[in-house]
Amino acid sequence: MLYSKPLARLIEELQRLPGIGPKSAQRLAFHILKQEDAFVKSLASSLLDAKSQIRLCSRCANLSAQDPCELCSDEKRDPSVLCVVAEPRDVIALERTGEFKGRYHVLQGLISPLDGIGPEQLKIKELLLQLQDSAIKEVILAINPTIEGEATTLYLSRLLKPIGVLLTRIAFGLPIGSDLEFADELTLIRALEGRREVR
Amino acid sequence: MRLKRLELLDFRNYPRLELEFEGKREIFLGDNAQGKSNLLEAIAILARGRSPFLSRDDGLIRWDRPQAIIRSLFEKEEGEISIDLLFQKGGKRSIKVNGFYQKRVSDLLGRVSTVLFTCGDIGMVKGPPASRRAFVDEVLLQLPGGYSRLLHPYEKILAQRNQLLRLQAAPGELEVWDIQLAKYAASIEEKRLSFVREIAPLARKHHFLITDGKEDLEVRWEPSFGLEGDPLLWSSSFLEQVRERREKDLARGSTSIGPHRDDLRLILDGKDSHSFASQGQQRSIVLSLKLAELDVLTERIGEAPLLLLDDVLAELDIKRQNKLLESIGEEIQTFVTTTHLSDFTAGWIQGAEIFAIEQGKAIPFRGNFSASREG
Numbered sequence: 001m002l003y004s005k006p007l008a009r010l011i012e013e014l015q016r017l018p019g020i021g022p023k024s025a026q027r028l029a030f031h032i033l034k035q036e037d038a039f040v041k042s043l044a045s046s047l048l049d050a051k052s053q054i055r056l057c058s059r060c061a062n063l064s065a066q067d068p069c070e071l072c073s074d075e076k077r078d079p080s081v082l083c084v085v086a087e088p089r090d091v092i093a094l095e096r097t098g099e100f101k102g103r104y105h106v107l108q109g110l111i112s113p114l115d116g117i118g119p120e121q122l123k124i125k126e127l128l129l130q131l132q133d134s135a136i137k138e139v140i141l142a143i144n145p146t147i148e149g150e151a152t153t154l155y156l157s158r159l160l161k162p163i164g165v166l167l168t169r170i171a172f173g174l175p176i177g178s179d180l181e182f183a184d185e186l187t188l189i190r191a192l193e194g195r196r197e198v199r
Numbered sequence: 200m201r202l203k204r205l206e207l208l209d210f211r212n213y214p215r216l217e218l219e220f221e222g223k224r225e226i227f228l229g230d231n232a233q234g235k236s237n238l239l240e241a242i243a244i245l246a247r248g249r250s251p252f253l254s255r256d257d258g259l260i261r262w263d264r265p266q267a268i269i270r271s272l273f274e275k276e277e278g279e280i281s282i283d284l285l286f287q288k289g290g291k292r293s294i295k296v297n298g299f300y301q302k303r304v305s306d307l308l309g310r311v312s313t314v315l316f317t318c319g320d321i322g323m324v325k326g327p328p329a330s331r332r333a334f335v336d337e338v339l340l341q342l343p344g345g346y347s348r349l350l351h352p353y354e355k356i357l358a359q360r361n362q363l364l365r366l367q368a369a370p371g372e373l374e375v376w377d378i379q380l381a382k383y384a385a386s387i388e389e390k391r392l393s394f395v396r397e398i399a400p401l402a403r404k405h406h407f408l409i410t411d412g413k414e415d416l417e418v419r420w421e422p423s424f425g426l427e428g429d430p431l432l433w434s435s436s437f438l439e440q441v442r443e444r445r446e447k448d449l450a451r452g453s454t455s456i457g458p459h460r461d462d463l464r465l466i467l468d469g470k471d472s473h474s475f476a477s478q479g480q481q482r483s484i485v486l487s488l489k490l491a492e493l494d495v496l497t498e499r500i501g502e503a504p505l506l507l508l509d510d511v512l513a514e515l516d517i518k519r520q521n522k523l524l525e526s527i528g529e530e531i532q533t534f535v536t537t538t539h540l541s542d543f544t545a546g547w548i549q550g551a552e553i554f555a556i557e558q559g560k561a562i563p564f565r566g567n568f569s570a571s572r573e574g
Binding site: 111112113114118119147148150151152154155158182184185186 | 352
């Protein structure tokens with residue numbers, strides 16, 4: 001037997017995490033064993049606390065310890081714009097820009113029949129509930145331009161158009177600092193489609 | 200273009216191999232299962248960024264090793280170019296051109312090109328449509344222009360749609376996939392059709408020469424759905440057709456039209472070769488297609504590609520062997536694998552470099568070949 005039982009179990013559990021292979025799991029486990037008891041206790045309790053306290057916000061389906069979440073209950077946010085994203089990490093990415101002042105809605109995934117995810121598995125009912133708020137004038141779809149992202153965007157656009165709210169999606173095209181010459185065809189086609197008047 | 204140097208590290212059965220090529224005719228000589236074809240595969244990978252035989256890179260890495268490396272130096276009209284590829288277990292790969300890292304496989308395409316002709320190709324005439332589609336896709340995947348960025352998403356959308364069909368989804372749920380399917384299908388057809396239009400007259404010409412004017416070869420792309428009028432309208436017309444077939448597709452549990460159902464028709468004297476071609480005719484047809492592929496790549500890349508012949512000489516009779524070797528222009532660097540030298544004409548073997556391949560080693564082979572035709 002390579003490891004004694006408790007160590008083997010720790011490595012096994014760590015390996016279940018995304019992006020962690022056997023080698024990394026082993027390294028993490030050895031690192032943890034070298035640390036002070038206080039650190040390990042705090043790590044363990046932070047795992048438990050996060051799991052027990054973080055819930056989905058009943059309005060926007062984002063992760064939060066509060067319900068409604070910090071963003072939904074923030075009076076300073078613009079209630080007229082709602083940005084729809086796939087995952088909580090997309091909210092973080094957009095918040096980092098400091099540009100967007102509206103509210104969010106998190107779908108918690110994308111349509112993908114191969115993964116058993118249809119529209120019913122996403123937080124679409126909650127989205128429709130949010131949209132009953134007549135203050136919302138614009139819905140921005142900020143969803144990755146992948147196959148599944150496109151399918152979800154198409155689905156949502158068909159669903160939301162009849163509601164009569166202004167429906168937009170974020171632009172796709174050349175990354176800042178890149179070069180036309182080195183852009184691939186599809187990106188260029190998208191960039192041309194999404195061109196806008198110079199002001 | 201010409202390959203000057205090839206270096207392999209833990210690639211397939213080669214722990215370490217360095218080869219220098221001086222001329223334009225290279226022969227890898229050896230018994231079966233010694234690694235001759237692996238050398239041609241390595242060269243083919245340099246043009247494609249991926250194996251023409253394997254969909255997963257792991258098979259390229261020598262048993263029990265973490266990674267495989269292919270390093271190369273080519274001589275082109277515009278100067279020398281080095282291409283280095285690294286394949287890691289689990290599918291990670293790095294591409295370096297002239298010492299600089301490239302982000303995507305598509306950044307590699309169009310730098311060097313190869314025409315690979317294996318004995319398995321001859322089966323395409325009588326094989327399933329997939330084997331003939333693979334011929335067309337293989338060439339397009341090697342050319343710059345983002346074909347893989349069309350084909351791979353298409354396959355993914357198709358898999359998602361087929362899953363919905365198997366789950367007996369409501370026809371309305373298919374809509375978001377059908378719209379995307381149509382967009383990619385139209386672009387794929389455009390590329391395939393323009394390639395087949397280019398290759399068809401060239402293949403006819405080669406076939407005419409190989410058969411001494413006795414047979415007429417017509418090469419035609421047969422899409423599985425109606426494609427009329429302006430290519431700009433193909434996407435919407437495909438969408439209409441795929442919508443009409445939803446009920447049918449739900450019943451059969453798979454998508455009945457699209458680029459994955461097309462065929463390349465090879466018509467000999469007005470009849471489909473699929474049902475009647477003899478062994479000899481099949482060989483002539485595939486030989487004509489490969490020579491035409493060589494012409495198209497020369498035209499599109501602006502320089503003659505490398506020709507990789509994997510055990511095909513033995514498959515061809517003397518007459519077709521000679522036709523093939525004759526049609527290879529002086530400017531085309533040719534790599535041939537063979538189990539014995541008697542396959543070659545004395546004239547061709549003069550000036551060829553021969554490497555004896557044995558269990559992952561290559562030994563430059565020197566001797567008197569002038570009598571090899573008789574021996």
